[in-house]
Each structure stands twice: as structure tokens, then as C-alpha cells.
Amino acid sequence: MAVGGTTLGADPMVAALALASHIKGRSIPAFIVRKESKTHGTKQNIEGPLEPGTNVAIVDDVCTTGGSLFHAIEAAEEAGCSVVKVVSILDRNEGGSEEMRKRGYNFSTLLAATAEGTIEKAGD
Structure with a gap:
């Protein structure tokens, strides 16, 4: 298993997950995808150390259209990896998450923007 995403939005999360996993004695390789x-x-x-055949989780700070997430997904798949999870902190509900699920990706988010412009805990 490895974790990664497109720079710059994913950088803090990728680093934090790699560090936390290392501290817990279960180091998860981390990678960054250049724009x-x-x-x-x-x-x-x-x-980063990404080997073909690795299962990966793709992360990003925000999902709007899904462009950055799809960019990272495409790069990981072109490197011979399997994307098993896609996560964002905030889903702006502007089509990205729906497209992600439509294409068969296991997408989750922590927070979601509402039509009224507020942010709520996501229900998925």
C-alpha cells in the first residue's frame, strides 16, 4: 500500500500519513505526482518509491471537478498501480465526486459544501 496525490494540495496529507504510519511502525510509502x-x-x-503492482490511495485537499485527483489516479495507473481508495478533505459538490464514483473509484470525503455555501460533515 502507498499513499499519494498531486502536488501541492496533497503534499501536507501525504507527508502526515507517511510520518504517522512510520511512527506507528507500519511505514506506508508516499509519493507525489507532479502537475x-x-x-x-x-x-x-x-x-517517491512507487512500485508497479502496488495498491494506492490517492488524496487531495479539495474535490471540485476532480481534475487533480484524476491526474494523480492516471499517473498511478500508468505506473502500474491499482487505485483502491480516493479521499478528499472537502467535496465542493461540483461534479467531481459523482464522476469519481461513476468511473468506479471508491471515493470518500470528510466534509461537503452545501448549496447554501456552508460546510458540513460528509454523510458517506
Whole structure:
């Protein structure tokens, strides 16, 4: 199992999960997906120890259209990994979470924006 997401929104969560798992003695590898592949050096799109065949969780701070999450999902799948969970802190309810589920991804969020502009604990 590994955890990762698109930089910059996912960086704090990925780092926190990696650190917490290490402290508990169950280190979970972490990776970050660049918004664009490097044009020099290794020209990698993913930074971190991600091996083909690994089950991964993709995280992000916010899900609006799902663009950043789908970018990370695509990169992980292109690297030969299986995306088993997708998580955001806030779902803005602007179509991203619905598209995520429509495409068959196991998506969860902690908080959800309402039509009235408030934020509530998510019901999923």
C-alpha cells in the first residue's frame, strides 16, 4: 500500500500519513505526482518509491471537478498501480465526486459544501 496525490494540495496529507504510519511502525510509502513531468534529469512525473503492482490511495485537499485527483489516479495507473481508495478533505459538490464514483473509484470525503455555501460533515 502507498499513499499519494498531486502536488501541492496533497503534499501536507501525504507527508502526515507517511510520518504517522512510520511512527506507528507500519511505514506506508508516499509519493507525489507532479502537475507536469520534469523536462530535465529523470523526467519523472511521480516522485517517491512507487512500485508497479502496488495498491494506492490517492488524496487531495479539495474535490471540485476532480481534475487533480484524476491526474494523480492516471499517473498511478500508468505506473502500474491499482487505485483502491480516493479521499478528499472537502467535496465542493461540483461534479467531481459523482464522476469519481461513476468511473468506479471508491471515493470518500470528510466534509461537503452545501448549496447554501456552508460546510458540513460528509454523510458517506
